[in-house]
Amino acid sequence: MKIVADIEIPFLKGLLEPVAEVVYLPGRDICNKDLLDADALIVRTRTICNSDLLEGTNVRFIGTATIGYDHIDQDYCEAKNITWVSAPGCNSRAVAQYVTSSLLVLADKYGFKLADKTLGIIGAGQVGQKVERSARLLGMNILLNDPPRARNEGEKNFNSLDRLLKECDIITLHTTLEKEGPDKTYHLLDASFFARLTKPIFLINSSRGGVIDTHALKQAIQEGKVIDCVLDCWENEPDIDQELLEKCLVTTPHIAGYSSDGKANATKAVLEQLNRFFQLNLPRIVPELPIPDAPILKIPRNSPDKIASALLHTYNPLNDTKMLKKNPKSFDQLRANYELRREYKAFRLLNLPDKDADLMRAFGFQLPVHPADKQVNE
Numbered sequence: 001m002k003i004v005a006d007i008e009i010p011f012l013k014g015l016l017e018p019v020a021e022v023v024y025l026p027g028r029d030i031c032n033k034d035l036l037d038a039d040a041l042i043v044r045t046r047t048i049c050n051s052d053l054l055e056g057t058n059v060r061f062i063g064t065a066t067i068g069y070d071h072i073d074q075d076y077c078e079a080k081n082i083t084w085v086s087a088p089g090c091n092s093r094a095v096a097q098y099v100t101s102s103l104l105v106l107a108d109k110y111g112f113k114l115a116d117k118t119l120g121i122i123g124a125g126q127v128g129q130k131v132e133r134s135a136r137l138l139g140m141n142i143l144l145n146d147p148p149r150a151r152n153e154g155e156k157n158f159n160s161l162d163r164l165l166k167e168c169d170i171i172t173l174h175t176t177l178e179k180e181g182p183d184k185t186y187h188l189l190d191a192s193f194f195a196r197l198t199k200p201i202f203l204i205n206s207s208r209g210g211v212i213d214t215h216a217l218k219q220a221i222q223e224g225k226v227i228d229c230v231l232d233c234w235e236n237e238p239d240i241d242q243e244l245l246e247k248c249l250v251t252t253p254h255i256a257g258y259s260s261d262g263k264a265n266a267t268k269a270v271l272e273q274l275n276r277f278f279q280l281n282l283p284r285i286v287p288e289l290p291i292p293d294a295p296i297l298k299i300p301r302n303s304p305d306k307i308a309s310a311l312l313h314t315y316n317p318l319n320d321t322k323m324l325k326k327n328p329k330s331f332d333q334l335r336a337n338y339e340l341r342r343e344y345k346a347f348r349l350l351n352l353p354d355k356d357a358d359l360m361r362a363f364g365f366q367l368p369v370h371p372a373d374k375q376v377n378e
Contacts, residue, residue, distance in 0.1 A: 001278065004034055005042040008336050009065050010263040011287035012042070015271060019280045028332075035059050040278070042270060045071045054082065061277050063270035067091060067127070067257070068208065070177045083277060087269040089126035091262030093343050093364075095206050096130035098256035099172055101315050102230040103135070104308045106170070106202050109249060110227070115139030120168035122188070123175035123207060124149055124158070131172060137362055138307075143168060148183055162196065170202040177208035187213040194220035204230040206256035214241050221247050230317070232256040238331035245328055252320040253334040260289045260340040292342045298350040306356050310349055310365065315341050 001020045005012060006027035016022050025034060027046040035041060035057040042063045043049065049062055050073040062084040064072060069086045077084050107114050119135050121128045124146040132142050143159045150158040164171060179186045189203075189212040203226050205212055214235045220226045230250040234240040237254060245251050264287035275282045297313050299306045323334055344364035352360060357367050 001039040002037055003040045003042060004030060004038045006030070006044050006047060006065075009042060009044065009267060010260070010340065011267045012065075012271075015267075015282070015285060019282065032057065040274060042274070043071075047071065049073060049077070049084070051076050054080065061085075061274060063274055065090070065263070065266035065270050068176065070208070085270060085273045087266040090266035090269055091257030091259065092126040092130045094257045094259035094262040094341075095127045095174070096134045097259065097315055097341075097343055098206055098232065098252075098317065099131050099204060099230075100134045100138070101312055102204055102250050102317050103138070103140075103170070104312055105250060105316070105318060106228065106230065108308070110202075117141070117169040118143060118167055120145065120159075120164035120171040122146075122161070122164070122171060122173050123185075125174065125176075127207075128174035131174060134363070137359060161193075165193070165196045166198045168201060169199075170204065172204035173207040173211055175207050175211055177210050179210075186210050187216075189213060189217065191216040191219065194223075194225050197225050200224055200227045202227055202229070206230075206232040209233040209235040209237055209254075214244055218244055218247065238335075240328060240331055242328050245325060250317045250321050251324050252317055253324050253331045253338075255320060255335060255338050258335075258338050258340055259343050261343045261345070263340060264289055289342070289346070290340075292346050295342075295346060296348045296350065299352055301351060306352060307359065310347075310352075310360055311344075311363070314344055314347055 003016055003020045003022045005022060005024050007024040008027060023034065027044050030047050032053055032055065035054065038057060038059055040061040041049070041059050042065065044064065045066050045068055048071050054076065060082060062072060062077065062082060064086045066086060067088055067090060072084050103114055115138065118141040120143045121132055122145045124132065124144045128146070132144065135142055143164050144157060145159055145161050145164050175185045177186060178184050187210065191213065194216055212235070217226065229248040231248050232252045233254055268285045268287060271282065271285050297310060299309060303309050324331065345366065348366040349360055350368065352367065361367055
C-alpha cells in the first residue's frame with residue numbers, strides 16, 4: 001500500500017515503512033496528483049482535505065494528527081466513503097501548559113494575583129477541562145461556558161455567556177470552529193460580544209483564529225475593553241494581522257499544543273486507527289521522547305514565587321513572542337521548525353517545601369519521594 005504523509009509530523013518516520021511505501025511531502029504542498037495511487041493520507045491542519053485534493057484518488061483513509069478537523073470536508077468524505085480520524089485530546093496537556101504560563105506572564109506584567117481573578121473558559125472539552133484543573137490549582141475562580149455540554153449534561157455546572165461577560169477578569173477560548181448551526185463559533189467574539197463586556201478583560205485564544213473577529217478585537221483593545229491579549233491562533237494564518245501582533249503581550253505562531261508529548265500522542269493515536277482500518281499488524285507504537293535541556297530544577301529557597309519559577313521553567317511564551325514579533329512573515333517557518341517542548345512530567349524539582357511540593361505533584365512534576373510515602377511503600 002501507499003501512504004502520503006506530511007513531512008513535519010513528528011515521530012512518524014520509520015514506523016510505517018515495514019508495511020507500506022510512504023511518501024513525505026510538505027503539508028501545504030500536497031496536491032491531487034500526489035494522491036492518485038495513494039491508499040491513505042496522514043496530515044495536519046495545513047492540508048485542506050476536500051474535493052479539490054481528493055477527487056479521483058484512491059484514498060480510503062485520512063488521519064489528521066491534530067485535535068481539530070475543520071480542514072476536512074466531512075460531507076465529501078462521507079459521500080465518497082472515505083474514513084477520517086483525528087486525535088482528540090492529544091495535546092490537551094500541552095495547551096493547558098501554554099495557558100498556565102500565559103496566565104503567569106499576564107499576572108507578572110500587570111501586578112495581580114491569579115487567586116484574586118475569575119477565569120472564564122469558553123469550551124470545556126478535553127483542553128478546557130485541563131485548563132480548568134490547572135487554573136484551580138493556582139487558586140482561580142472558574143466559570144465554564146459550553147452550550148453543547150450544558151444541553152447534554154444539564155446547566156448546573158455551566159454558565160451563560162452573558163455571565164462570563166459580566167463577571168470574568170480573564171477569558172480563554174477552547175472551542176472548535178463551527179461556521180454554522182446552533183453552536184456557531186465563527187466570529188463568536190465580534191463587536192456585539194465586546195460591547196456586552198461590563199468591565200475590561202484579558203483575553204487568551206489558543207483554539208482557532210476564526211473564533212475572533214480581528215477588526216472587532218482591535219477596536220476593543222483601542223477602546224480599553226480588552227486590556228491585553230495572549231494570541232496563539234489567528235485569522236488568515238499564516239498572513240496574520242501585524243497591527244494586532246504589536247498590540248498583544250503574548251503572540252505565538254499556533255504552537256500552544258506543540259509539545260513532544262502531545263505530538264507523540266497524536267501520531268500514536270492516528271497510527272493505531274490506521275493499523276486497525278487496514279489490519280496492518282503493526283508492532284506496539286512507543287515513540288521515544290527527547291530529554292529536556294534542563295530536566296532537573298533546584299528551586300532557590302529564597303525564590304519569591306517558587307511555583308511560577310517552576311512552571312515557567314518548562315515553558316515561557318515570551319520567548320516565542322520575541323521571535324514572531326521580530327519577523328511576522330516567518331509564521332509558517334517558525335511553526336514548521338519549532339523545537340518541541342516537554343510537559344511537566346519530564347521535569348524533576350528539588351528543594352521545594354512540602355506544601356509547594358504537593359501542588360507541583362498535582363501539576364505532574366517529578367519530586368523526591370516524601371519520607372512518609374517511602375515508609376508506607378516499604
